[in-house]
Amino acid sequence: xxxxxxxxxxxxxxxxxxxxxxxxxxxxxxxxxxxxxxxxxxxxxxxxxxxxxxxxxxxxxxxxxxxxxxxxxxxxxxxxxxxxxxxxxxxxxxxxxxxxxxxxxxxxxxxxxxxxxxxxxxxxxxxxxxxxxxxxxxxxxxxxxxxxxxxxxxxxxxxxxxxxxxxxxxxxxxxxxxxxxxxxxxxxxxxxxxxxxxxxxxxxxxxxxxxxxxxxxxxxxxxxxxxxxxxxxxxxxxxxxxxxxxxxxxxxxxxxxxxxxxxxxxxxxxxxxxxxxxxxxxxxxxxxxxxxxxxxxxxxxxxxxxxxxxxxxxxxxxxxxxxxxxxxxxxxxxxxxxxxxxxxxxxxxxxxxxxxxxxxxxxxxxxxxxxxxxxxxxxxxxxxxxxxxxxxxxxxxxxxxxxxxxxxxxxxxxxxxxxxxxxxxxxxxxxxxxxxxxxxxxxxxxxxxxxxxx
Amino acid sequence: xxxxxxxxxxxxxxxxxxxxxxxxxxxxxxxxxxxxxxxxxxxxxxxxxxxxxxxxxxxxxxxxxxxxxxxxxxxxxxxxxxxxxxxxxxxxxxxxxxxxxxxxxxxxxxxxxxxxxxxxxxxxxxxxxxxxxxxxxxxxxxxxxxxxxxxxxxxxxxxxxxxxxxxxxxxxxxxxxxxxxxxxxxxxxxxxxxxxxxxxxxxxxxxxxxxxxxxxxxxxxxxxx
Numbered sequence: 001x002x003x004x005x006x007x008x009x010x011x012x013x014x015x016x017x018x019x020x021x022x023x024x025x026x027x028x029x030x031x032x033x034x035x036x037x038x039x040x041x042x043x044x045x046x047x048x049x050x051x052x053x054x055x056x057x058x059x060x061x062x063x064x065x066x067x068x069x070x071x072x073x074x075x076x077x078x079x080x081x082x083x084x085x086x087x088x089x090x091x092x093x094x095x096x097x098x099x100x101x102x103x104x105x106x107x108x109x110x111x112x113x114x115x116x117x118x119x120x121x122x123x124x125x126x127x128x129x130x131x132x133x134x135x136x137x138x139x140x141x142x143x144x145x146x147x148x149x150x151x152x153x154x155x156x157x158x159x160x161x162x163x164x165x166x167x168x169x170x171x172x173x174x175x176x177x178x179x180x181x182x183x184x185x186x187x188x189x190x191x192x193x194x195x196x197x198x199x200x201x202x203x204x205x206x207x208x209x210x211x212x213x214x215x216x217x218x219x220x221x222x223x224x225x226x227x228x229x230x231x232x233x234x235x236x237x238x239x240x241x242x243x244x245x246x247x248x249x250x251x252x253x254x255x256x257x258x259x260x261x262x263x264x265x266x267x268x269x270x271x272x273x274x275x276x277x278x279x280x281x282x283x284x285x286x287x288x289x290x291x292x293x294x295x296x297x298x299x300x301x302x303x304x305x306x307x308x309x310x311x312x313x314x315x316x317x318x319x320x321x322x323x324x325x326x327x328x329x330x331x332x333x334x335x336x337x338x339x340x341x342x343x344x345x346x347x348x349x350x351x352x353x354x355x356x357x358x359x360x361x362x363x364x365x366x367x368x369x370x371x372x373x374x375x376x377x378x379x380x381x382x383x384x385x386x387x388x389x390x391x392x393x394x395x396x397x398x399x400x401x402x403x404x405x406x407x408x409x410x411x412x413x414x415x416x417x418x419x420x421x422x423x424x425x426x427x428x429x430x431x432x433x434x435x436x437x438x439x440x441x442x443x444x445x446x447x448x449x450x451x452x453x454x
Numbered sequence: 455x456x457x458x459x460x461x462x463x464x465x466x467x468x469x470x471x472x473x474x475x476x477x478x479x480x481x482x483x484x485x486x487x488x489x490x491x492x493x494x495x496x497x498x499x500x501x502x503x504x505x506x507x508x509x510x511x512x513x514x515x516x517x518x519x520x521x522x523x524x525x526x527x528x529x530x531x532x533x534x535x536x537x538x539x540x541x542x543x544x545x546x547x548x549x550x551x552x553x554x555x556x557x558x559x560x561x562x563x564x565x566x567x568x569x570x571x572x573x574x575x576x577x578x579x580x581x582x583x584x585x586x587x588x589x590x591x592x593x594x595x596x597x598x599x600x601x602x603x604x605x606x607x608x609x610x611x612x613x614x615x616x617x618x619x620x621x622x623x624x625x626x627x628x629x630x631x632x633x634x635x636x637x638x639x640x641x642x643x644x645x646x647x648x649x650x651x652x653x654x655x656x657x658x659x660x661x662x663x664x665x666x667x668x669x670x671x672x673x674x675x676x677x678x679x
Contacts, residue, residue, distance in 0.1 A: 054500045054506070074535060075535050146654075146661045148632070149617075151620060155635075155639070162646065240518075244521055255521050268529060268533065269525070269533040280513065283516035284516045
């Protein structure tokens with residue numbers, strides 16, 4: 001995000017300049033992409049004038065904050081060195097901040113490792129063909145995503161204390177709660193990561209004689225994990241931020257330690273500021289890493305590695321990833337008509353259908369024939385299975401329709417592509433995502449193996 | 455089950471949930487307003503405002519909500535003497551809403567930005583060629599479509615906000631769910647699982663309709679292009 005904002009500052013200053021900054025685009029591409037006409041001399045003067053006004057307003061805002069710090073009604077000057085000194089002294093660092101930070105990091109590391117394990121297990125569970133396992137994993141994951149982490153923490157804290165863990169109750173409560181919540185998020189990341197792989201991977205694995213489970217474990221999930229690594233680092237930021245909740249259940253993390261220090265010298269405001277800066281720096285660095293990482297990882301997976309689309313995944317769930325992927329893939333920087341394709345929203349905390357598997361990537365989408373809604377992504381068996389009972393879902397077609405479509409498609413393609421049942425290979429040629437093809441940028445494309453940018 | 459019913463009759467669980475819903479609604483309102491202002495600043499042609507908005511977003515995005523809430527209590531109230539009301543309880547209530555709004559507005563801003571990405575460039579170009587200025591382009595053309603395109607992330611932000619409203623406990627809002635749960639567990643340690651399930655199921659029940667509504671709305675409102 002910061003990289004974008006830096007770019008924004010350099011970019012064309014005309015109106016709505018920041019709008020079409022595509023986060024996945026190479027910075028150079030952004031700069032070269034002049035979105036609007038250069039503003040003329042008058043517009044430039046006006047912008048410069050407003051810029052000065054803006055600077056003044058912003059400075060006035062900060063000045064007001066400082067003034068409020070210095071003169072709280074009936075209070076003492078919060079900027080005085082008397083109050084800041086104990087918050088910044090060497091003792092404060094050695095006895096409060098650093099142990100607190102260590103505790104925070106300890107809980108975060110343990111929690112992220114645990115949530116990886118949890119996430120991979122339940123992610124695979126949700127992808128298995130066995131109905132009962134899928135059901136159980138879905139219920140567990142959905143439940144863990146819906147319940148506020150703080151409630152988990154209080155529950156486990158009291159539960160563990162009741163079971164006789166006196167010392168580590170708060171610590172383990174923090175870790176377990178974070179594992180449950182973030183693990184369920186990771187499970188969704190794994191699931192959507194596997195969903196984003198080209199189907200050929202699975203087909204190849206099956207053709208080599210692997211069982212579906214073996215294919216998941218050896219072929220699909222590892223690639224999905226690499227593809228989702230940036231999003232997982234964002235998740236690490238979430239974990240780190242959420243450990244601060246531990247202070248509510250008396251876990252002595254950074255926040256709790258700074259509160260303790262603050263209550264000793266009556267300068268909680270100052271100590272909290274220091275703690276806030278520490279939190280900010282760590283989270284910010286991690287966010288930066290997760291933004292830079294995709295470029296380095298792309299060659300290790302056929303999935304599309306991308307930086308996490310947006311931080312709300314932070315506070316929420318990976319369904320955001322899909323939703324916002326879709327939001328960004330719709331961009332058409334050069335304007336023009338968009339290809340027609342249904343714009344479903346797949347997944348929220350509440351609704352989990354299998355529709356994401358079917359419709360969020362339509363491999364067979366042909367830009368030359370945008371009205372063709374035939375989905376060649378999934379093998380016949382998938383459709384067959386869905387159409388024989390079970391709820392109706394987007395992308396489902398009956399057997400007859402399917403056969404007809406296959407025949408029709410084979411004809412239109414001149415029978416040149418003799419692929420296996422029901423999957424014409426146009427998908428792998430036109431790219432992953434129909435929408436992104438037309439909107440793809442020069443510059444960011446090259447990183448993606450299928451020529452489609454995300 | 456029996457334990458749950460007795461507990462429900464003993465404690466005002468619904469009232470606690472109502473407090474959380476109120477916190478959520480107020481914060482949603484304020485963070486929506488602030489989020490729109492932020493996103494307008496971020497897309498404006500004025501560099502200083504853009505820089506301020508992105509700094510603001512980065513700052514709150516990388517800040518734990520708990521520390522914001524504790525700051526609202528110990529920093530803003532105790533030391534800076536910010537007061538919304540003379541009574542303690544409503545004062546804490548509004549401080550918590552302030553903290554939640556500040557934190558959430560950043561995510562509203564980011565959701566809207568992702569929505570703005572769904573608006574084709576041609577729309578803004580057409581608006582400009584019609585002679586519309588920045589506010590007209592943003593307010594009449596781009597933002598309305600952006601809102602329709604960002605229903606899904608906004609809904610997710612709302613769900614997160616509802617869950618985050620439990621953190622108001624860190625700001626001494628004593629009537630909300632997590633505090634009540636703590637109290638209930640203290641007095642009914644034997645039926646701790648029942649207590650937890652009451653609240654957990656309560657949240658599941660609250661969140662499912664929001665998710666359904668979001669999905670439906672985002673499919674209904676999405677601009678078909």
